[in-house]
Amino acid sequence: MKVNVKHWNAVAQWRWDTGNPEADDEGDVCGICRVPYEGCCPSCKVPGDDCPLIWGECSHVFHMHCLLKWIGTAASKQQCPMDRRTWVTAERKVNKDKPESTAMTTDISNPSHQ
Numbered sequence: 001m002k003v004n005v006k007h008w009n010a011v012a013q014w015r016w017d018t019g020n021p022e023a024d025d026e027g028d029v030c031g032i033c034r035v036p037y038e039g040c041c042p043s044c045k046v047p048g049d050d051c052p053l054i055w056g057e058c059s060h061v062f063h064m065h066c067l068l069k070w071i072g073t074a075a076s077k078q079q080c081p082m083d084r085r086t087w088v089t090a091e092r093k094v095n096k097d098k099p100e101s102t103a104m105t106t107d108i109s110n111p112s113h114q
Contacts (some may be wrong), residue, residue, distance in 0.1 A: 015048035031082050041065045055090040056080050 018019040029036050041063035054064040060082045062070075070076050071087060080087050 028061065030063045030066050031060060032062055032070055035063070036052075037061070037063070043069070056085075057088040058083055058085045058088045 014113075029090045030041065033041050035041060037053055040051040043065040044051040044063075044114060053061050054067050055061050060080055062081075067081075067087075070081050071078060079085060079086055105111050
């Protein structure tokens, strides 16, 4: 049987690189809202660049909106919600050796891959 593909749609998947090599398949979760980083914080409707992550010098990572809301409360005392150190935003360094994105491809012309 011969099949001709006339149209197909590609689907992309992305993950935040939190620098945690021990993250499981579910990914890490925000320590404030408990939503996975691949999702979005309760303040946002769509995950992605509009709901970025923010790293502290203490190495903890949060949704930016969750942390800003936390820091804005009197109870926070400008401290990390995980370890209570004074919150200092870390400068993220881009790893030039690592490709910015990785893609998984499937050869659709070869039926043995399906």
